[in-house]
Amino acid sequence: MGEEFMLNNVQEITPDRLVGEASLIKGQGCRFVTVTCTDLGEAHDLIYHFDDKGELRHLRLKLPHGATLPSLSGVWFAAVIIENEIQDLFGITVTGMAIDYKGRFILAESSPKAPFNKLGGIAVDVRVRPAAAAEAAAPGEAL
Amino acid sequence: MQTTATRAFPTRNTVIPFGPQHPVLPEPLQLRLVLEDECVVEALPAIGYCHRGLEKIAEKKDFIQNVYLVERICGICSFMHSLNYCQGIEELMKVDVPRRAKYLRVVWAELHRMHSHLLFLGLVSDAFGFENLFMQLWRVREHILEIMEKTAGARIMLSVCSIGGVRRDLDDGQKAETLRVLDQVERELEELLPTLMNDYSVRQRLCGVGLLPPDHAHDLGAVGPTARASGIPMDHRQTGYAAYGDLDGVTPVTETGGDCYARIMIRVRELHQSAELVRQAIQKIPAGPIAVPVKGNPDGEVLVRMEQPRGELIFYIKGNGTRNLERFRARTPTFANLPALLHMLPGCQLADVPVIILSIDPCISCTEC
Numbered sequence: 001m002g003e004e005f006m007l008n009n010v011q012e013i014t015p016d017r018l019v020g021e022a023s024l025i026k027g028q029g030c031r032f033v034t035v036t037c038t039d040l041g042e043a044h045d046l047i048y049h050f051d052d053k054g055e056l057r058h059l060r061l062k063l064p065h066g067a068t069l070p071s072l073s074g075v076w077f078a079a080v081i082i083e084n085e086i087q088d089l090f091g092i093t094v095t096g097m098a099i100d101y102k103g104r105f106i107l108a109e110s111s112p113k114a115p116f117n118k119l120g121g122i123a124v125d126v127r128v129r130p131a132a133a134a135e136a137a138a139p140g141e142a143l
Numbered sequence: 144m145q146t147t148a149t150r151a152f153p154t155r156n157t158v159i160p161f162g163p164q165h166p167v168l169p170e171p172l173q174l175r176l177v178l179e180d181e182c183v184v185e186a187l188p189a190i191g192y193c194h195r196g197l198e199k200i201a202e203k204k205d206f207i208q209n210v211y212l213v214e215r216i217c218g219i220c221s222f223m224h225s226l227n228y229c230q231g232i233e234e235l236m237k238v239d240v241p242r243r244a245k246y247l248r249v250v251w252a253e254l255h256r257m258h259s260h261l262l263f264l265g266l267v268s269d270a271f272g273f274e275n276l277f278m279q280l281w282r283v284r285e286h287i288l289e290i291m292e293k294t295a296g297a298r299i300m301l302s303v304c305s306i307g308g309v310r311r312d313l314d315d316g317q318k319a320e321t322l323r324v325l326d327q328v329e330r331e332l333e334e335l336l337p338t339l340m341n342d343y344s345v346r347q348r349l350c351g352v353g354l355l356p357p358d359h360a361h362d363l364g365a366v367g368p369t370a371r372a373s374g375i376p377m378d379h380r381q382t383g384y385a386a387y388g389d390l391d392g393v394t395p396v397t398e399t400g401g402d403c404y405a406r407i408m409i410r411v412r413e414l415h416q417s418a419e420l421v422r423q424a425i426q427k428i429p430a431g432p433i434a435v436p437v438k439g440n441p442d443g444e445v446l447v448r449m450e451q452p453r454g455e456l457i458f459y460i461k462g463n464g465t466r467n468l469e470r471f472r473a474r475t476p477t478f479a480n481l482p483a484l485l486h487m488l489p490g491c492q493l494a495d496v497p498v499i500i501l502s503i504d505p506c507i508s509c510t511e512c
Binding site for chain 1: 187190196362364444445446455457461474482511
């Protein structure tokens with residue numbers, strides 16, 4: 001195990017610089033690895049991972065809720081699969097995708113919207129925190 | 144072959160939904176194939192038939208419970224997922240895993256690679272119509288499953304990997320039995336594999352089919368045997384995780400054909416490589432404890448990767464100092480190989496589609512975890 005696993009090689013960018021920076025990285029011979037999306041509440045944290053001859057490097061950006069994300073599929077076609085997954089699971093609108101499933105790549109019409117976002121009210125798992133769940137159900141009353 | 148312009152009758156494109164239920168697919172995947180006569184001109188994937196939301200469940204479970212959760216991402220290479228997860232948490236919590244545990248992890252990881260490759264070779268034999276070879280290869284695979292049951296207590300879901308080490312040890316009898324079974328497996332493969340490698344009919348079905356040139360493999364982000372069959376020497380065991388850094392022969396197995404035959408040959412050759420790695424690990428295994436106690440909760444973020452039978456497996460783990468993770472994300476090798484598959488299919492015949500799909504050894508339950 002090495003230090004590369006601790007996400008040291010991270011470059012913070014803004015969404016409008018994403019395609020340009022990714023094009024530069026592709027020009028250096030890097031391989032597209034994947035994208036990781038995390039809901040931070042007020043924004044999404046997106047990390048784009050690339051492999052540079054065995055070393056990982058990353059582009060990181062914050063995307064406010066409701067903002068659109070430019071697609072990388074014009075630079076790397078491989079990005080189209082994960083971008084569609086992120087569009088489904090986090091409700092982020094990705095513009096300019098080579099193949100756009102319009103939110104139906106993984107989810108069906110009857111599925112919950114953006115199920116991987118953190119939303120108040122469904123965050124308490126009774127199997128993990130039964131006391132908190134009971135408190136949420138009936139404030140002030142003990143089980 | 145006639146071109147479209149010289150045909151007596153104009154051709155019309157036909158769209159065929161290939162899957163999600165198809166005799167050659169053990170798991171649900173749909174490809175919408177656009178055909179011109181019998182020739183594929185475009186393929187579009189449709190997934191989502193078995194998405195379980197495991198990444199979300201992992202945020203609700205205790206980070207120790209997650210070892211058993213992530214093991215269920217895949218019913219074939221389950222041990223690899225638990226190993227990668229444990230290595231990620233150990234990296235976050237700065238846990239120093241005992242050397243004996245690292246060697247034991249290599250033993251079970253390589254046994255898992257062997258059974259996974261044998262499963263694949265059997266399935267692909269069945270796909271190109273060689274049912275007897277399918278049955279024989281799975282008969283050999285059974286020896287590997289039996290030795291995993293004898294050493295770990297289960298055939299597939301071993302549940303022996305834990306944060307800080309492993310939960311079971313190997314005694315001298317189990318080590319000797321493992322070595323004996325490996326010899327038996329290799330003897331039986333010596334009889335079977337020449338048929339797979341040299342048979343005229345098999346080569347006719349595989350050679351030159353589903354081509355993936357190396358530059359396309361790189362651009363499309365292909366990983367594992369799919370990339371190595373196109374000549375890309377990428378194998379993350381070379382980074383030396385677990386005890387791979389102490390073993391000889393951890394070099395990428397590559398082929399240059401970039402076709403279905405090359406992708407199958409990679410697995411054939413890796414079977415012998417894995418058997419040799421298990422032998423080395425058993426012979427070199429040091430004495431000592433097999434686990435250390437782990438205290439505290441994970442905090443911070445880590446991106447950990449390893450070489451699973453199908454290729455590069457990546458987990459992103461973000462802890463927040465509590466028992467629950469802030470975020471867990473899995474990028475499995477089949478997910479990375481889907482764009483390459485979409486590139487292989489256009490230009491092939493409809494009859495070759497099942498073989499080409501199977502040549503990347505797709506695992507849809509991994510892909511849709």
